[in-house]
Amino acid sequence: MKKLRCAIYTRKSSEDGLEQEFNSLDAQREACAAYITSQKHEGWVLLPEHYDDGGLSGGSLERPALQKLLNDIADGRVDQIIVYKIDRLTRSLADFSRIVDTLDAAEASFVSVTQSFNTATSMGRLTLNMLLSFAQFEREVTAERIRDKIAASKRRGLWMGGNVPLGYVANGRTLKINDNEALTVRTLYALYEQHGTVRAVKAVADQRGLRSRQRSTADGKRTGGGAFDRGHIHHILTNPIYAGRIRHKALVHEGQHDAIIDPDLWDRLQQVMQDGAAKSRARKTAKQPSLLCGKLFDETGDRLTPSHSKTKAGVRLRYYVSHRLIKKSGEAKRDGWRLPAQELERKIAHLLRLRVSDMSFIGTMIPNRSAEEIRAHHKALQTLSADGDTKQVLDLVVRIDLSPGELSITIDRVQFAALIKVDPDEIDPELQSITAPFQLRKRGVETRLVLSDSPGGLDEVLIQNIAKAHLWFEQIKAGRTLSEIAKAEGTTNGRLYQVVGLAFLAPDIIRDVLDGKQPLGLTSDWCVRHTLPSNWQDQRALIATLEALPADTRIAQNPTSDFGVYRGLFTKRGQSAVSGDTRNPRK
Template identity: 45%
Template sequence: MTKASHSKPKKIRCAIYTRKSHEEGLDQEFNSLDSQRDAAENYIASQSAEGWVALPTRYDDGGFSGGNLERPAMKRLLADIEAGEVDCVVVYKVDRLSRSLLDFARIMGTLDEQNVSFVSVTQHFNTTHSMGRLTLNILLSFAQFEREIIGERIRDKIAGQRRRGKWAGGVPVLGYDVDRSERSPKLVINDDEAVRVRRIFAMYLEMGSILPVVQECERRGWLNKAWVTRGGKSKGGRPFDKSAIHAMLTNPLYAGRIRHKDQTFKGEHAAIVDKVVFEETQRLLKSNSRGRGNAVSNKHDALLRGLLFCPKCRLAMVHNIARRKTKLYRYYTCQTAIKRGYKKCPFPSLPAGEMENAVVEHIRRIGSDTELRREVLTQSQTQAAGELEDLGGQDRLLTKQLSQYHAELEQLSAKSDASSKATDRLALLHEQIASAERSLATVRADAEALQDREFKEHDINAAFGDFDNVWKALTVNEKSQVLKLLIERIEFDVDDSSIAITLHPSGIKSLSAAHEPEKQEATA
């Protein structure tokens, strides 16, 4: 006769996780974390017949939000789970583990991989049963829905404020300060900064290009808006670049309007720039954009306008004329010398005709010299590789910034805080995300265009092979457009009377492509 064997149930190691969003009250002898752990230990004790045992290790996150996984105890818990030291995770309520549906899904994925179950004490379910898993998904879906509703309300509030012309928060811009003395923050003109803003708009209309404006701001030591966050961190105060100047010139705030998506509304704040000046600036920006707008009239045959730069001031040289009785003389002169006199820039004016002929002759020599074409190819490919590397660095930086912005946005949304401070920060984050996404799209489009315009020796030969005959058949405006297509920058060295020409890789590729149909017709 044999005795019946009674095997003991398998031991289930239970890790108790506790969390509290704020540190308030944690210094008490029996705080919220202790209360959560006590309830979990009692529940585990009630399941002792099933082999449940509470692990002595404490996984307590005091003062950490549930909107993300950047919590020390959570990281330790996940590490122990992956190490196979935990069979079940027990919490007081589901939201103690996470308030983010995405993060919770990641945690549950880790638990499933390690065959670890999950139990909520007060909501009476666990994932060892199918009904518990269904209930869990329903609860999380409603929690996510609630957070999205809160986000929509905040976005609707911001949209409503902007339609009424109110400033709804964001990064302060040069020319305005934020007055927070009233319930709703307002923009007020900073008189000293407003003078610079008006001058930047005037410089762009005078120079006709953003780069010379950037260089002039750098020469004057002008910086963009410097401000201090509510947390006491200093922001801004950096030198202008092309992107910052373009953002300023296209910002309707300066014309007294508030932008919301694709619309603008009359703002409560005063305008810094006259409406006529702002509209003229937009027309010039549009005409200067690639592939848009009409060519500017070239009355005096200035072929090198916008291409020839002063090596002293690094500014584009201006085409001007002088009359002696019935004869017309054309020159390229440094902007600094024109506006501030030759004492500020001693670089001499250059005779326009001679400079233009020298540049055209240089292009013609490329077409007839095989070695020179190969040298141009090598230099252009090196330049393109450097630009692509820079764009890659910008892409990585913007991607990292977007990740940080989204993480903070998710954290703020999870708090369900509708205070003025939280609303301002959320509005700022939405603007920062939109701005970073626009910049990232531009960077990636530039990188894609740079890769598309990569050219080889065939393109050099096609672009310059029949240059002489093509050049003779062009009008003055067409010649100017061809030079702008081929050349990025020209500098003249007065010491040895040499010309340094930087070619545009994209222009060579375009000119090569334009010649392909002509060659196909000729061989047909």
């Protein structure tokens, strides 16, 4: 008689009761073990391994025990799966189809103790499909009922959970004022009413030592308890809960809790903030709207205003420029920011896509979520990185603050919550800001912003000059003079003499340039103003130092006096002279 190795799989959707000595998983396993014993005459043998998923939904296959079971089936260690009910295995018709394909490929099967069917027959599969369709329908209807219940409760002004806002403590289905924290909230509103900017409020709040609430997550991690950042202050100033109201998605309802801030004052401050925000200046006919208009601010609190110029060919170039440079353009010694708009928008969007595509980002933004919920939210965010729509990504940004060496992005909690279909109050306001270091690369009057988490991009000018250097050096070795090459190329002898040195860069340095992975300071301007060593090892050591130098000072450094390295390269007629040094790449 052929022996059938049977593995029992158990699952429970919630974690309630799992701490009990005999829980639902134990009950399922006991029933399945008894059924296997009754089939002992058929050669059924119970395997000792336990495949138990506690606290995990059946709407996804991303379950540790189930994945281990499917791997064991694929490896030929299991012949049959035994479950208490089919919905313990999955509630999704699509997932069930994938499981059946895995079983068929391994010539395995499964049995439900309380439901009799055989997956080897077409009628059995039809029965299973019908059962699973109803299981999936029940799951979706339950989710709809929960959402409708939350919406109805919020319309009545009830508190439905999430992160309890600063100034309140949870009291059943409503909120109770915490007097000590409420004083902090009132102080922040009073400071904004007095100063009129979030930046000024933060500066005074830091001076007074105001601190956010310290929170503890389910895994014991502590957050908060530090100084308020601008994103958190902005959230407090715009949260209608402090006016005694409850927000549900785009709607705001009167709440049953007491207000910390007078509703009239709150409404007035919202109008002040809206009036102070820059309105979009992009015309309806504009082909390239400024997607970050009104959202960029520098270290002085000055807003960066969209501007543009045109080349001789009529090409329109967009920029974000510090407002003071436009307002007082005639004054001397005015410093400020002037950043290329399209590149800045692209790299900010890329940085956001990188962050939201990290599954740990969801777990940080929305604490105390199950693994199943985090995966569902992460899947919803994949549309941002899949379709490449820069506008959709930048709509998540409410504010960007620039300062030397650092960039801070404040995420719009309402937009972000709508994207992943959660309530905005569930998002931790202290974690809605993303900071990233950056450096500046200057070429002429243009300043490029290079984010640490975004690709630096190819330096086309440097690549072209390296190609020219190799071409010209080959012509020199063939016997042409500098003057002949310069005349044919429409350049000068001096320029050719500067550029041709790029032909002796180490191969790995050239490869990094072609891949866009070179240090920020390695530009054509830097190369022609500095004499590179002939030894490749020395080149690598010198170029490695560019990573540690501020980008705006790299070009300004004085070149070393090692110009003699290339002096022997040409005769007076510009012909090649070959060195005998085996370390020299010219050989």
